[in-house]
Amino acid sequence: MVYTTFGNTGVKVSALGFGAMRLPMREEDGKKIVDDELAVPLMRQAFDLGVNYVDSAPLYCEKLSEASVGKALKGYRDKVYLSTKNPIEDNDGDHWMGRLEKSLKNLDTDYIDFYHFWGIGLNSFKSWQGLKYGPLEAAHKAKDQGMIRHISFSYHDSPENFKPIVDSGHFESILVQYNMLDRSNEENIAYAKSKGLGVVVMGPVGGGRLGAPSDKILGLLKNKPASTAEMALRFVLANENINIALSGMSDINMVKENAEIASRTGHLTEDEMRHIKAMMEENKDLAKLYCTGCDYCKPCPQNINISYLFEIMNRHRVYGLTEHAKSAYNEVINGWSWIKSADASKCISCGACETKCPQKLPIMKQLQETHATLAP
Ligand code: SF4
Ligand code: SF4
Known part of the structure; x- marks a missing residue:
């Protein structure tokens, strides 16, 4: 596994992160629940292969992802960095703290390493600035008290609204969408890295889109990768501004394949990268014609x-x-x-x-x- 230093936090993180949003599920009493007998060993297999970052959220997997991650982390807590998210529902710091406490309970732990303001945009962020005991003040209090180690944010706003949030100085790492089909955050990723933030990307295989076979995409490289998914992951890992590619893994083969890819270096040459980007831009222009x-x-x-x-x-x-x-x-x-x-x-x-x-x-x-x- 390849490790890099995660922005100014100084911690070393694995190139592959475990996204706990597609854990194996089963039915019980007509309800879908996480199948912990499969999910827990799956995550531990990833940890044993060197993955040291796991990302959950209160709503993933019918609201059961955090509990399953908490179980998988037993015996691994000091080796793996834990990330989850606060769905900011209002501007009240006490409510923010209540949601954090609930996550800690679900995860059965007393601290979270990277705690994200979940899916924020510039307007909501601005509305918290200067608030007396709003979400930002609550987050710093939680950090002072050791409930969280680092304050992070995940982002779904338009790319041009990104920089002021980074420049506010509140955050230590980011989580954004990035893949071969959607490079709209590429500049923001470079900016965040230049400002000393750790960078995690979600959707490296385009939410499954690039998991499907495509000769057109494989044909972009002279030495064809084994699959479109491999090509997509290598494209993300080749970007040196990115620390972690989060993959929502749901079976053991996926874990092994992704861990093997993330253990390589030199994913793409500069020429290959340039060629892929040029071809994908051409494709995008073609798509717009339609x-x-x-x-x-x-x-x-x-x-x-x-x-x-x-x-x-x-x-x-x-x-x-x-x-x-x-x-x-x-x-x-x-x-x-x-x-x-x-x-x-x-x-x-x-x-x-x-x-x-x-x-x-x-x-x-x-x-x-x-x-x-x-x-x-
Ligand atoms: S039903 Fe009318 S509006 Fe809808 S797609 Fe067909 S032509 Fe267009
Ligand atoms: S079909 Fe025409 S109007 Fe409709 S979304 Fe596409 S470009 Fe726009």
């Missing part, structure tokens, strides 16, 4: 989420992620995805969308193609 995602075409009387269906179609058409695109389409039209849409064949050709589309896209025709290509 649909920019502006949503001016909404609403559709048939509740077809046009931009989302086209985005799924692009995963097939532009990136060659056909298998993945088919399963994503199936999920959305069956109502299993949190993003809702009727299936593309429900279009009644009223034409309302096409008159509003600034790209002048033949939406009705493209919807037919989407359904013909991706429907089961």
